[in-house]
Amino acid sequence: NAGVTQTPKFQVLKTGQSMTLQCAQDMNHEYMSWYRQDPGMGLRLIHYSVGAGITDQGEVPNGYNVSRSTTEDFPLRLLSAAPSQTSVYFCASSQDRISLFFGSGTQLSVL
Amino acid sequence: GESVGLHLPTLSVQEGDNSIINCAYSNSASDYFIWYKQESGKGPQFIIDIRSNMDKRQGQRVTVLLNKTVKHLSLQIAATQPGDSAVYFCAETSRDNYGQNFVFGPGTRLSVLP
Numbered sequence: 001n002a003g004v005t006q007t008p009k010f011q012v013l014k015t016g017q018s019m020t021l022q023c024a025q026d027m028n029h030e031y032m033s034w035y036r037q038d039p040g041m042g043l044r045l046i047h048y049s050v051g052a053g054i055t056d057q058g059e060v061p062n063g064y065n066v067s068r069s070t071t072e073d074f075p076l077r078l079l080s081a082a083p084s085q086t087s088v089y090f091c092a093s094s095q096d097r098i099s100l101f102f103g104s105g106t107q108l109s110v111l
Numbered sequence: 112g113e114s115v116g117l118h119l120p121t122l123s124v125q126e127g128d129n130s131i132i133n134c135a136y137s138n139s140a141s142d143y144f145i146w147y148k149q150e151s152g153k154g155p156q157f158i159i160d161i162r163s164n165m166d167k168r169q170g171q172r173v174t175v176l177l178n179k180t181v182k183h184l185s186l187q188i189a190a191t192q193p194g195d196s197a198v199y200f201c202a203e204t205s206r207d208n209y210g211q212n213f214v215f216g217p218g219t220r221l222s223v224l225p
Binding site for chain 1: 145152153154157200204213216
């Protein structure tokens, strides 16, 4: 039982490049979400999904897209990377929408 | 607006002593309050939660206290150990807004001194 798996762990992009952050969970959780963590600002919700085929925006969705074609996977796409998207990104899943299970994070730098 | 904050950004305690980490919140409609622990290089890990209709909840070496009158939440760690060194986040949420309004505080760094 791996829990929540995120790849890659580190990524450096140039401004304007696109990429996809992968997230997979093997706990059959319906709820999945993406957060970004910036110093002194805690965790901020980007997008979330309450089940396959359903996604919705969180607090800071601009510049990011998501899809949920299966229960297990919830990729986050950066369409055109900007320096303001330099952050640590966490994927999380939950069964009860109260206790979140987080992945180990992706540290992204946009130059 | 809604906010979840912490009184102390850093806390240093002697190994074996008890630790108390505090958190203030402003949304009186929140149903659940949660504490997470984040070790260096890892994702946050769920510690304990408490419903808004409770004042106290205990886990293994941890106790969470909720004072709704002053909108204050605290996490008490008994007999603090080196492995407790981490950043601790409080968060609040409501079942009326599934997945939409987890509000996290900026975190408190707990350092355990030998």
